[in-house]
Amino acid sequence: xxxxxxxxxAPFADMVANPAFLAEVLIGGIAAGLMYSLVALGFVLIFKxxxxxxxxxxxxxLFSALTLVGLMERGVPVWLALGLTMAVMxxxxxxxxxxxxxxxxxxxxxxxxxxxxxxxxxxxxxGEMVWGANVKKLDVGIPDTTFVVRGVLVNRLELTAAVTAxxxxxxxxxxxxxxxxxxxxxxxxxxxxxxxxxxxxxxTIWVVVWSVSGLxxxxxxxxxxxxxxxxxxxxxxxxxxxxxxILGGFTSVPGAIVGGLIIGVGEKLGEVYWGPLVxxxxxxxxxxxxxxxxxxxxxxxxxxxKIIERV
Amino acid sequence: MIYREAGQxxxxxxxxxxxxxxxxDRWVAGLVLVTAILVPPLVANEYWLQAILIPFxxxxxxxxxxxxxxxxxxxxxxxxxxxxxxxxxxxxxxxxAFPRVSVLLVFLASGVIAAAVGLVFGLPSxxxxxxYLAVATLASQFFLIWLFNKVPWFVNYASSGTITAPNRAxxxxxxxxxxxxARARYLVALGLVAVFALVAKNLVRGRIGRSWMAIRDRDIxxxxxxxxxxxxxxxxxxxxxxxxxxAGAELVFLFLGSAETLAFDINQSFLVLFMVIIGGxxxxxxxxxxxxxxxxxxxxxxxxxxxxxxxxxxxxQKELELMVFGGLIILFLIVEPHGLARLWQxxxxxxxxWPFPY
Numbered sequence: 174x175x176x177x178x179x180x181x182x183a184p185f186a187d188m189v190a191n192p193a194f195l196a197e198v199l200i201g202g203i204a205a206g207l208m209y210s211l212v213a214l215g216f217v218l219i220f221k222x223x224x225x226x227x228x229x230x231x232x233x234x235l236f237s238a239l240t241l242v243g244l245m246e247r248g249v250p251v252w253l254a255l256g257l258t259m260a261v262m263x264x265x266x267x268x269x270x271x272x273x274x275x276x277x278x279x280x281x282x283x284x285x286x287x288x289x290x291x292x293x294x295x296x297x298x299x300g301e302m303v304w305g306a307n308v309k310k311l312d313v314g315i316p317d318t319t320f321v322v323r324g325v326l327v328n329r330l331e332l333t334a335a336v337t338a339x340x341x342x343x344x345x346x347x348x349x350x351x352x353x354x355x356x357x358x359x360x361x362x363x364x365x366x367x368x369x370x371x372x373x374x375x376x377t378i379w380v381v382v383w384s385v386s387g388l389x390x391x392x393x394x395x396x397x398x399x400x401x402x403x404x405x406x407x408x409x410x411x412x413x414x415x416x417x418x419i420l421g422g423f424t425s426v427p428g429a430i431v432g433g434l435i436i437g438v439g440e441k442l443g444e445v446y447w448g449p450l451v452x453x454x455x456x457x458x459x460x461x462x463x464x465x466x467x468x469x470x471x472x473x474x475x476x477x478x479k480i481i482e483r484v
Numbered sequence: 485m486i487y488r489e490a491g492q493x494x495x496x497x498x499x500x501x502x503x504x505x506x507x508x509d510r511w512v513a514g515l516v517l518v519t520a521i522l523v524p525p526l527v528a529n530e531y532w533l534q535a536i537l538i539p540f541x542x543x544x545x546x547x548x549x550x551x552x553x554x555x556x557x558x559x560x561x562x563x564x565x566x567x568x569x570x571x572x573x574x575x576x577x578x579x580x581a582f583p584r585v586s587v588l589l590v591f592l593a594s595g596v597i598a599a600a601v602g603l604v605f606g607l608p609s610x611x612x613x614x615x616y617l618a619v620a621t622l623a624s625q626f627f628l629i630w631l632f633n634k635v636p637w638f639v640n641y642a643s644s645g646t647i648t649a650p651n652r653a654x655x656x657x658x659x660x661x662x663x664x665x666a667r668a669r670y671l672v673a674l675g676l677v678a679v680f681a682l683v684a685k686n687l688v689r690g691r692i693g694r695s696w697m698a699i700r701d702r703d704i705x706x707x708x709x710x711x712x713x714x715x716x717x718x719x720x721x722x723x724x725x726x727x728x729x730x731a732g733a734e735l736v737f738l739f740l741g742s743a744e745t746l747a748f749d750i751n752q753s754f755l756v757l758f759m760v761i762i763g764g765x766x767x768x769x770x771x772x773x774x775x776x777x778x779x780x781x782x783x784x785x786x787x788x789x790x791x792x793x794x795x796x797x798x799x800x801q802k803e804l805e806l807m808v809f810g811g812l813i814i815l816f817l818i819v820e821p822h823g824l825a826r827l828w829q830x831x832x833x834x835x836x837x838w839p840f841p842y
Binding site: 287464482 | 554611612614618619627629630750758761765800802803804811812813814818821
């Protein structure tokens with residue numbers, strides 16, 4: 174009885190008793206969730222266009238952040254460093270397409286998945302070799318301070334991340350829906366062969382997709398780097414983005430955002446209100462369990478394409 | 485010339501269905517086994533046994549386990565490390581609770597416990613497929629590691645949070661613990677992996693293996709012809725986890741000596757998955773080859789600069805190792821996506837005609 178009360182009643186009583194704290198937890202959750210979404214977006218873009226489950230997205234985030242910080246440490250002004258890093262990410266996309274993806278065309282999905290894990294190792298080693306392995310502070314002019322709105326603490330950096338995520342999603346949505354290349358991307362996502370047969374160059378599309386997700390990785394890298402410093406563990410946030418991904422569906426951009434919000438809020442609520450019951454430190458697996466519960470009802474994620482199977 | 489099956493007639497179903505239908509293969513397999521039993525304990529020094537041969541055998545067993553699940557039943561799993569941890573921690577709990585029970589029985593029992601846990605975490609596979617399932621299996625990985633970290637009962641309330649292999653003997657010879665010789669530990673690992681590889685080979689040749697492959701190739705079609713997905717998938721998860729559990733127990737008891745949960749983190753899962761992919765998906769022999777490859781490459785990478793007489797900072801060398809390892813994996817997937825086992829098959833085809841290929 175005691176346990177049932179502690180699990181089912183007490184946390185909700187706490188929430189009602191202190192709504193300002195609840196609001197803070199929720200806002201923190203939303204902000205964290207949007208940060209996850211930024212990483213998950215990169216996954217979704219690549220999976221949509223090429224069916225590759227890109228495990229190296231975390232390494233891309235790390236690599237872009239390292240490049241940016243490295244350039245800035247050498248006295249390059251922020252805007253120029255950002256531009257240069259973007260150029261590096263695009264160049265990286267070209268290299269990946271040429272060296273990794275093109276020779277592996279038509280291989281099974283698991284082989285491509287493994288190749289991206291190899292890429293993950295390679296990028297981690299390469300980034301650190303070029304830019305050094307020590308923790309660096311990334312200062313892009315967004316102060317990590319808080320201010321108070323109606324008695325609720327809001328972090329300026331988290332707010333910026335939220336706005337960035339919103340802008341990115343809007344831009345991506347317009348890019349996908351309104352531009353010529355966006356239409357080609359959707360065609361490729363729909364059916365590789367049909368897209369090829371009407372003359373859409375698959376190679377170009379892949380370069381574009383990897384470039385775009387490289388740029389998204391840069392955005393995520395800037396936000397995460399400003400929050401917790403640029404360091405090796407940055408590549409581990411890919412693991413945090415995975416539950417977001419399966420929750421939202423591998424193929425849905427809005428899914429990545431909604432999934433991120435659900436995971437972020439759920440994780441924070443779970444940690445604050447239920448975590449102490451089991452001794453805390455549950456953030457490593459709680460998101461996965463949360464995502465699993467959703468998957469039991471929708472195996473393709475919330476916004477994923479409906480899976481139709483025929484013999 | 486040597487490798488030619490001309491004149492070897494199969495006169496019964498039994499001989500036609502044998503694991504090694506060709507006489508030369510039987511000889512080679514027997515020779516390899518005898519060599520593995522006799523030569524390393526006599527010739528190899530402590531370093532070779534401890535750093536290369538024992539981990540090779542232990543990981544080969546884990547790779548066979550994952551190969552049964554991923555290669556034969558087609559269920560991609562990233563939770564191997566978690567299941568290995570279950571095996572290791574149950575073995576530790578069992579052998580400290582029942583010190584008089586033979587350690588081999590303890591290994592088997594911890595495999596059974598791992599299998600039970602695997603069954604539970606295999607349940608989502610009935611509803612979730614493909615990469616969704618792969619990510620879902622990560623839940624088991626993170627949850628199990630967290631559990632072992634959090635509950636001090638699992639480590640017998642040791643303040644260090646580590647599990648240590650106690651001294652245990654088989655037939656009067658110490659095989660685990662700090663005083664056991666590398667030779668004894670090697671032989672135990674070899675015996676276990678040989679027996680379990682044989683069992684796995686027979687499993688996949690028989691009814692169970694065929695139903696796994698049917699599920700892998702097209703699960704709906706398999707269901708229609710009467711393969712029960714629930715039973716088949718859960719069986720795959722259970723048996724695979726059994727193998728991984730035994731391998732996990734061996735990892736601590738025969739190789740590391742003592743370990744904490746860090747030894748079973750997500751990288752361990754990737755490592756075993758690499759072994760399966762590089763060795764050959766859906767091949768028992770491939771599990772051995774992949775394990776050898778993944779164990780040897782880092783050792784070679786660490787020692788190459790030393791042999792070449794190049795001195796470099798430790799950090800730089802670590803980074804270079806990561807890069808070369810990642811690059812090698814990509815290169816390997818491009819050159820031979822079907823793994824080392826396929827290379828062996830190609831070699832055999834060539835050998836049949838050698839030296840007159842035309």
